[in-house]
């Protein structure tokens with residue numbers, strides 16, 4: 001285990017690569033370990049990223065990897081399985097047994113969209129089974145769209161998607177019955193409501209064609225909006241003692257679980273920063289990238305303070321007992337690790 005970096009970034013999506021770019025440009029040594037499965041991989045194009053609207057998700061990340069490499073950052077494809085604090089830094093273990101050391105950690109592992117368990121639904125995810133109107137609304141404007149209600153936010157979601165199409169059907173499925181006020185709102189916006197359990201999503205070739213109900217009826221639709229449960233990919237953080245917590249919307253309903261962090265991404269474990277969907281479930285690509293940059297700058301500032309403290313200590317008492325002990329520990333540690 002002789003690999004040492006200022007920062008290991010776990011997760012190389014928009015958040016991780018943006019953090020690595022900032023750190024590389026700040027002349028820090030950086031390793032990005034990335035599993036290569038960004039959340040938006042099923043989508044053909046990425047929207048609402050100013051200057052890159054419509055870019056295929058993989059294209060943005062390939063450009064990001066090249067930019068990080070241009071400043072000396074290393075990007076490897078692989079999975080980090082755990083991390084532990086050691087000697088004032090961290091040891092990260094990768095699948096396959098490789099271990100790397102770093103002074104700081106930036107974890108940007110994203111989230112998993114847990115989809116409703118209905119036959120035919122997963123196959124169409126990201127194409128015409130959708131969740132985010134800002135990502136896909138324009139692409140299905142004026143089309144026949146269904147909204148699958150699986151919880152208290154079903155009606156709200158239908159009222160939101162009405163902005164993109166007037167041909168909207170709310171499938172109550174496992175969601176609650178609308179209140180009298182909600183019924184009035186749905187009627188006022190011309191949104192059809194279908195009661196009864198949904199049993200399948202029907203497709204023909206490469207397009208969604210309808211929604212099958214338990215009664216056998218099939219309602220013709222071009223797209224279906226669902227509300228996945230957003231679950232942070234937090235295994236590496238759990239190994240450091242950082243747990244995910246429920247995230248609730250202002251009306252109180254829980255949308256998923258994320259690992260809490262402060263405004264610049266600092267977690268409850270000193271030296272560990274978070275950015276993107278792993279800590280902010282609502283983050284889009286551009287905001288994940290912004291959070292990565294912010295965390296990268298905060299990490300650099302933290303390293304600067306440590307470098308400064310050490311430099312002042314050395315200048316004041318180059319041969320003080322504590323400086324000697326630190327030097328001995330470094331030399332012994334390096335010998336132990338074969339350097």
Ligand SMILES: Cc1cc2nc3c(=O)[nH]c(=O)nc-3n(C[C@H](O)[C@H](O)[C@H](O)COP(=O)(O)OP(=O)(O)OC[C@H]3O[C@@H](n4cnc5c(N)ncnc54)[C@H](O)[C@@H]3O)c2cc1C
Nearest residue numbers: 011013014015035036037039040047080110276277284285
């Ligand atoms: C279908 C779909 C379409 C979307 N469309 C848009 C859109 O048009 N515009 C938009 O702004 N947003 C869109 N989003 C949201 C967008 O995907 C997220 O905002 C964005 O991906 C968050 O970036 P991130 O860096 O936090 O996570 P991700 O992009 O998910 O990257 C996380 C990375 O970490 C890696 N990873 C995870 N665990 C490990 C580990 N243990 N070791 C190593 N690597 C690991 C993963 O493989 C992945 O590469 C869409 C989402 C979905 C589901």
